[in-house]
Amino acid sequence: MNDHQIFDLGDFTTQHGATLRGAFLAYTTYGELNADKSNVIVYPTWYSGRHWDNEWLIGRGMALDPDQYFIIVPNMLGNGLSSSPSNTPAPYDRARFPHITVHDQIVAQHKLVTEVFGIERIALVTGWSMGAGQTYQWAVSHPEMVERIAPFCGSPRTSIHNFVFLEGVKSALTADSVFAGGWYGEQWPTTGLRALARVYAGWGFSQAFYWEKSWEELGYTSLEDFLVGFWEGFFLDGRDPNNLLAMLWTWQNGDVGRTPGFDGDTEAALASIKATSIVMPAEKDLYFPPEDEEWAVSHMTNAELRVIPGIWGHFAGHGSNPKDTAFIDAALRELLAKPGGLD
The missing domain is CATH 1.10.1740 (Rna Polymerase Sigma Factor; Chain: A)
Structure with missing residues (x-):
């Protein structure tokens, strides 16, 4: 299941003003897009992860069931499959690769979703760790498009710690x-x-x-x-x-408040989210502790905090143990049964 396709981004100008010429986004899909394009799930990758690393949460009989949903897994810019330091020609190769923000990631993914598939509504965006950061960013960048979000073990703003x-x-x-x-x-x-x-x-x-x-x-x-x-x-x-x-660098500088139009106001960016949301930090996550996400949820409407119990810390969201996988899958199933925030 690790085959992927390439979407040509062309000349892609980053939030900081650099232009990657001939940029591209690697992605893969699971399932079939239905006639009215209402069964779309976007599931971004995480720090160093590739699309196949997300497959533990996709499967028949699971919430992310490819028999029911059309699941798009875009690879982050920088992960080695999409445009990255390792595959970009000079002068932006290797150590000269430009800084990519989380906002840039979603600009690229939005182009993929709209230009390749003609999608106008997304039933769910979900993701782990940096994938959770991208999930929040999708909901802030495109509140008119995202019906539900379920970020797990991740944050809308990288804390100082x-x-x-x-x-x-x-x-x-x-x-x-x-x-x-x-x-x-x-x-x-x-x-x-x-x-x-x-x-x-x-x-x-x-x-x-x-x-x-x-x-x-x-x-x-x-x-x-x-x-x-x-x-x-x-x-x-x-x-x-x-x-x-x-x-x-993308992770360290993650903050939905840096979305154009919010002038660094993270609380206002969170308040702009329309999507029905279940936010799932892990009980003992040392990167993204539950109190950080409790703060985020307090500034969102129609959002629930649901803490993943147990001792696996950040890797509760990695698919490393069946108990945590079952908890996340159950929450996703429940969320998908709820009305979307655009209804």
């Missing part, structure tokens, strides 16, 4: 001498990638996850086996360092 966590991730990678300011050759800075993975490991799962040695549920036999096999393996699996840094 989250920003600092990502500074640690970035510094671990760029400290590798092989990184060479982003101008490395065929040899990747693998020492930096392994260091990045070790920093990430302390944040992706909760303290309680480690206390309970829950890595054993994923098939790892010791803490070191988990750190090497899961975390180092995760970031060494074809994830280009410059791509990681490009997406990291």
